[in-house]
Amino acid sequence: MISRRTSRVAASLLGLAVLAGIGYALWWRSHPSPCPYSQRRWIDLPRPVITRSRLRDLLDPRPGERILELGPGTGYYTGTIAQAIEPNGTVHAADVQQAMAEHLRARTRRHGHRNVEPIRGDGRQLPYPDDRFDAAYLVLVLGEIPEQERALAELERVLKPGGRLVVGESLPDPHFVTLETLRRRAERQGFQFEDHVSTRVGYFARFTVPSSVERAE
Numbered sequence: 115m116i117s118r119r120t121s122r123v124a125a126s127l128l129g130l131a132v133l134a135g136i137g138y139a140l141w142w143r144s145h146p147s148p149c150p151y152s153q154r155r156w157i158d159l160p161r162p163v164i165t166r167s168r169l170r171d172l173l174d175p176r177p178g179e180r181i182l183e184l185g186p187g188t189g190y191y192t193g194t195i196a197q198a199i200e201p202n203g204t205v206h207a208a209d210v211q212q213a214m215a216e217h218l219r220a221r222t223r224r225h226g227h228r229n230v231e232p233i234r235g236d237g238r239q240l241p242y243p244d245d246r247f248d249a250a251y252l253v254l255v256l257g258e259i260p261e262q263e264r265a266l267a268e269l270e271r272v273l274k275p276g277g278r279l280v281v282g283e284s285l286p287d288p289h290f291v292t293l294e295t296l297r298r299r300a301e302r303q304g305f306q307f308e309d310h311v312s313t314r315v316g317y318f319a320r321f322t323v324p325s326s327v328e329r330a331e
């Protein structure tokens with residue numbers, strides 16, 4: 115039989131473990147940082163809410179387009195988008211971690227997607243010229259970037275007028291960005307909110323860069 119003292123000690127230890135877990139999650143939330151390559155198994159798990167088909171439907175990739183993926187990680191979504199823009203379109207994928215970019219290169223080659231160009235690049239200073247892309251997307255990335263508005267400003271810069279941006283977020287990511295916060299930050303950088311698909315635990319939101327005519331109105 116378990117003594118009362120043993121169960122009290124076990125309950126205290128459990129309480130401490132829960133508190134430590136909450137403390138760690140709070141610390142992580144207030145210290146944005148890239149998901150380490152060693153944790154990549156988590157990002158390869160199936161996603162019932164922020165699915166590949168929902169992303170494709172909202173982003174609406176078209177054959178021949180040049181699309182930017184920011185923070186592709188191991189490439190959960192990359193193949194789906196690359197396939198949708200074949201034969202002449204290209205996905206340029208910029209991840210701040212070299213190991214992620216290399217992993218993505220190997221994965222897309224293995225799956226026969228020759229139209230993906232992974233590089234190491236920081237969303238806060240994108241290595242692309244102005245007005246370069248028809249569309250851009252990032253999923254579970256924004257909350258990991260210490261200066262989110264700077265990254266949004268960079269996305270606005272590299273998108274063509276009329277270009278589309280889709281942002282995906284989902285719980286239990288400790289860096290989850292709410293739709294309200296995203297809207298406020300994106301609109302401050304000149305994006306126009308267009309549409310979203312969401313559930314209680316996750317969403318995809320679409321924005322556009324207004325054309326110069328729309329800006330003048």
Ligand SMILES: C[S@@+](CC[C@H](N)C(=O)[O-])C[C@H]1O[C@@H](n2cnc3c(N)ncnc32)[C@H](O)[C@@H]1O
Pocket residue numbers: 147148149157158184185186187188189190191208209210211214235236237238252253254255258259
């Ligand atoms: C949680 S993972 C998500 C990966 C992928 N988007 C997915 O949904 O599976 C976040 C990714 O964003 C990348 N990342 C974080 N901060 C970044 C930054 N400042 N610029 C570019 N990539 C960044 C990380 O290296 C990591 O690969």
